[in-house]
Amino acid sequence: MxxxxxxxxxxxxxxxxxxxxxxxxxxxxxxxxxxxxxxxxxxxxxxxxxxxxxxxxxxxxxxxxxxxxxxxxxxxxxxxxxxxxxNPEYQYVIGVDINLHTLNLAVFDLSNKQIHREEIKYFDLENSETYLNVLIEKIEVMISGLKIPREKFLAVGISLPGLVDAKNGLSHTHLSIAPGGLVAFIEKSLGIVAMLDNDARIMALGEKAFGKAIDKDNVLCLNLSNGIGLGMILNGELHRGKNGYAGEFGHILIDPKGKLCNCGKIGCLETLTSGKVLVDNVKKAIENGQPTILAQYQKVGKKIDLRTIVEAIQAGDQFAIDQLNQMCEYLGKGLVTLIHLLNPEMVIIGGKLAHAGKYVIDPVTMSINKYAMNRIGSETELLCSDLLDDSALMGTMANVMKRFLSF
Ligand SMILES: [Zn+2]
Structure with a gap:
């Protein structure tokens, strides 16, 4: 379209x-x-x-x-x-932030204000027709609830994890069964222009347009949620690489004798340091009788996920803090390679673990101090995103407007 x-x-x-x-x-x-x-x-x-x-x-x-x-x-x-x-009300942009277990939807006016925002929890991402149909239905329900005529929607901006070919509107890891590709499917279903990119890259665009990376030209944005995503702003522009797959930081080799990764390789960074590994380790330790607030959470029926782990960390749970520290040590090690190669002025940590604030920043900083060449490492600022759960949605808005206003 x-x-x-x-x-x-x-x-x-x-x-x-x-x-x-x-x-x-x-x-x-x-x-x-x-x-x-x-x-x-x-x-x-x-x-x-x-x-x-x-x-x-x-x-x-x-x-x-x-x-x-x-x-x-x-x-x-x-x-x-x-x-x-x-005129902020001249047209609107729909933001669709697809995560492994949740879906966030938003509508922006042209002054970047969210006039609507909703979070659909426990909506597990799966490569099925049912998921695609429910996704379209949720967007349709939102549109009719807002009573905005369809032609007033400028575009739908989509963010999702995995390998994404933004140029051709294709998602290769998730929702790859969408007939004609994900963008073509959404455009056909909704009758609105759609634009797609990988979540970490979208978050980087959000940080550049509305977050801590405004006025910065060389910034690495990490999406620390279930996996590890990376969006790179290099020389002021988002770096996508030849086919748009740049930033697969979670799949660099760290431990050749390590565990099997979901990508099929062995010992990727993601097998040692990711939200999924953190959750698995915590669950295993609870089963083995580890004293932790999280065991009590579980007893009262709370689910053990990144949200509850961050809650325990902020409540000062020693075990949860230890687990996160270990993870951050590996993460810092991996980051040092990127810092040495790219010399960024800033590394922004986003995603679900960014809610842990100093509990993530401090151990990663220690690890960078330990493994990086002093001059390069000490000049890189490390901080958490302040857009937090909104960074991907804000990024979809930034992506749409960038595409519309390029000439
Ligand atoms: Zn891998």
């Missing part, structure tokens, strides 16, 4: 001139989306189109209702200029 704003569907004339107009409009929309309300003079400075033409293009966009006249701004000497901004 074509990526078009509503007003672009109304443009008429010869193909060449429509395309030129479209580019000029998008330059203005691009400026206002990324910089907020601005005067004609400010827009002229960045878009490099003459003042009278910008004024006329802005007039057109107000006529289409894409822009709003925001009233009078601050004076910088002389008459106070009129400010223009994007």
């Amino acid at each position: 074509r990526t078009q704003f509503l007003y672009e569907k109304k443009l008429k004339g010869v193909a060449n001139s429509v395309q030129r107009k479209q580019e000029q409009y998008r330059k203005i929309v691009h400026h206002l989306y990324y910089n907020g309300a601005a005067s004609i003079a400010e827009i002229v400075k960045t878009v490099k189109i003459s003042q009278p033409l910008v004024a006329s293009l802005v007039d057109d966009l107000i006529g289409y209702e894409m822009l709003l006249d925001n009233g009078i701004g601050e004076s910088i000497g002389g008459r106070r200029p009129n400010l223009f901004c994007i």
Whole structure:
């Protein structure tokens, strides 16, 4: 499907001139989306189109209702200029964050505000027709509940784990049975443009647009949940690699004599340090009579998962903290290789384990201090995401707008 704003569907004339107009409009929309309300003079400075033409293009966009006249701004000497901004309610973006056990849905307006957000728990990701049908049904129920006409939805941004070919809209690990590929299936089912990428890369886009990586050019974003994902911002841009599979950090070899990984190889980083390993180890230890708050949680019927483990860690449970420390030692070791290769200015830890805050940061820092060359390691800032559970959803919004506003 074509990526078009509503007003672009109304443009008429010869193909060449429509395309030129479209580019000029998008330059203005691009400026206002990324910089907020601005005067004609400010827009002229960045878009490099003459003042009278910008004024006329802005007039057109107000006529289409894409822009709003925001009233009078601050004076910088002389008459106070009129400010223009994007009409937040002109169109909306649907964010779909697919996880192994939960599904998060959101609707954003064009000012990046979430006007709707829901979390569907215990919705296990499986490569089945049933999953796909329920997914579409949940989105349909959300759309009809919001009473927003379908044509007002600009796009659906999707984030999911595993190998994803963003360019061709294909997911190879999960939901690969979708007829024609996942993007084609969603577009056909909903009648809305869809865009897809791997969760760690989407989270990196979210951090770059709205989180701690704003204004940073070389940042590694880890998704520490059941597995380990990696999104890389290199020289200011998301790095996807040739086929879009870059960032399979969880599958680098750490222990040649280690355990079998779900990818078929032996001793991948993920077999030593991932949320899944943490949960498995905790469960095994409880069975063997390990004293821990988590054993009490289990007795009162609480499920042992990353959420409850983080809860125990924050309650000061010594055993849970020890388990996390061990995991972070391996993680730090793996990270040092990346830091030595890429010299990032910042490493952001996101995903479910980011909720553990200093309990993750401190042991990973210790491990980096131990294994990294001092000059490189000490200049890399390590911190937890503050977007937390919203980072993938925010990333789907960032991904959609980036794609729409590239020209
Ligand atoms: Zn592996």
